[in-house]
Amino acid sequence: MAADYDAPRNAPDGDENTISIEARGTKATGLAADLDEGDSADGFELDAAIIDDALDVVVLPMQENEFTCVECFLVRPRIQLDHESKLGPVCMECAAL
Incomplete structure (x- = not known):
């Protein structure tokens, strides 16, 4: 039996399980759903010594x-x-793709 998925769906009258959108309210999705009420960007403080150690990186040529x-x-x-192209060297992993 073919179904017309573009046709509007109407709930039967008197259905007790049907709740309007206004009655349901809005529900947070994505990252907002994962946050607790007390979470905020200002709530995270890092020790200055930890920050200095983490950012101390030596870059070799x-x-x-x-x-x-x-x-x-x-x-x-x-x-x-793997080989040299017109643009420059290509590694084995990229040449395999």
Whole structure:
């Protein structure tokens, strides 16, 4: 039996289980549904010592035996070089795709 899914759905009159949209109210969805009443951005405080340690990162320059793949933009060791394209080196993982 074919059903017309575009046709408006009308609830039978006198249905006790039917609740209007106004009566149901709005319900939070997504991230708002996961938050508790007391949650706010101001409620999270981090210790200054933890912040300083977490942001202390040493960045090394690219080594002689490394290359940057032009497809995924990751720095890879030369052993993972598949081929050189017009744009530059391509790693084995990107060449397999």
